[in-house]
Amino acid sequence: MxxxxxxxxxxxxxxxxxxxxxxxxxxxxxxxxxxxxxxxxxxxxxxxxxxxxxxxxxxxxxxxxxxxxxxxxxGDLGNSLTYGVPVAGLIVERLAVTLPLALMAVVLSVAMALPLGVLAAARRGGVFDIIATLFSQISIAVPAFWVALLLSILFSTMLGLMPAGGFPGWSAGLLPALQALLMPAVALAMPQAGVLTRVTRSAVLETLHEDFARTAVAKGLSRNAVLWRHVVPNALIPILTMVGLQFTFLVAGAVLVENVFNLPGLGRLALQALSQRDIVVMQDVVLFFAAMVIVVNFIVDLSYLAIDPRMRKVA
Structure with a gap:
């Protein structure tokens, strides 16, 4: 080990x-x-x-x-050519918006995709399977920035229930800050939830045909007990891999959504640095994104050891 x-x-x-x-x-x-x-x-x-x-x-x-x-x-990333301040401070300041946004999007994606994918696999060919297929196809086909525009028009312009954009800051209170991040998080979560639904359905279907699942059914366990106590835990490895990849994608890929909602996040900082040719900021932000992807994949690899005892024996 x-x-x-x-x-x-x-x-x-x-x-x-x-x-x-x-x-x-x-x-x-x-x-x-x-x-x-x-x-x-x-x-x-x-x-x-x-x-x-x-x-x-x-x-x-x-x-x-x-x-x-x-x-x-x-920890010295140099000074921005545009703002004249340390880049490390800019990244930390913008990460206070992008990181909670990505975490909210991951939670929403898992909350939508995991139960839908499991139910679709458990009732293959049924209503849940049809709903899951339609949901995954539509959400994958629709770009996140387009979902963001629709949500902004519906809930901000037409209904007036949510702020159209901007971020009040965490000093304004937890509820206003989370309210400002809710629509962007939903827009980011929708395409990822479609992908995760497909992965979950495929992983659960494959595990349902394993010998241990059939043995558990033969011993008299109910379908729900076999599904949630035995099948789902053994199908978590590809699901966990996808969640880890989605988190890094959401952090690095929030550029368009952050610009739609005028959020001062890390993606918007990268786009501003690109348009202003601020090479120092570009260099450091790209390195931060790459390091986050590598570190998250490393953590996901380690989590396999906790989920799958067979990998601990191999190690």
Whole structure:
């Protein structure tokens, strides 16, 4: 077990290192640099050369990467070219919106998909199966930003029940903040719930045909007891994998929804940095997204050991 954990952790560190190197190289290959963006196109070559020297842009690539990596490891992500403030503070500030939004979307997705997928598999060909199929097809086909627009028009413009956009901040109270995040969370959760419904249905159907499920039925256990006590726990691995992937996708993929509802989240920060050519922010935000995906996948892998005893024996 300890050897397995050590190998997984070493793989995590190696993957993070390779990803950070690739991100730095790709950002360095983009046309223009921080100095030319800060001074504009009208700057003289002499002024540009002085600023490039002050920023260390005239140093070799490997040296600049080492300095950037050392800063990342120490928590110093540099200063934004647009805002002139530390990038770490910007990420933490925007994450206070994006992280609760992603968590709410995951909870809503699981709450919709898990019971619907299980019931669809338990009553294959029945009403629940038809509802689950229609729900998954429609929710997957409809983009999240379009759902966001429909929700905004219906509940804000027409009914006036929810705020049309913006975020009051957590200092305004828990209820107003959650109310501002509810419609964006539903818009993000709908497509993911469709995918998760299909995965849940397939995993439960496959597990229902295993020998242990048939044996439990033969011993006299009710269908519901077999389903929820034996089948569903053994079908959780692909479901858990999908939930982990969805969480990272929701954090990194909330750009359009955050812009529809004017939420000051991490996705909107990334889009603003891209439009303003703030390379420092872009570089750090992309690294944060990549690191989150890698770390969440690592946690999901470890959770397999708690769910499936067979993996603990192999380890």
């Amino acid at each position: 300890i050897n397995l954990l050590a190998r997984r952790f070493a793989g995590l560190l190696l993957t993070l290192f390779i990803v950070s190197l690739l991100i730095f190289i790709v950002m360095d290959l983009l046309p223009g640099d921080a100095a030319s963006i800060m001074l504009g196109t009208s700057a003289s070559p002499e002024t540009l050369a002085v600023l490039r020297h002050d920023l260390g842009l005239d140093q070799p690539l490997i040296l600049r990467y080492g300095q950037w990596l050392a800063g990342v490891l120490s």
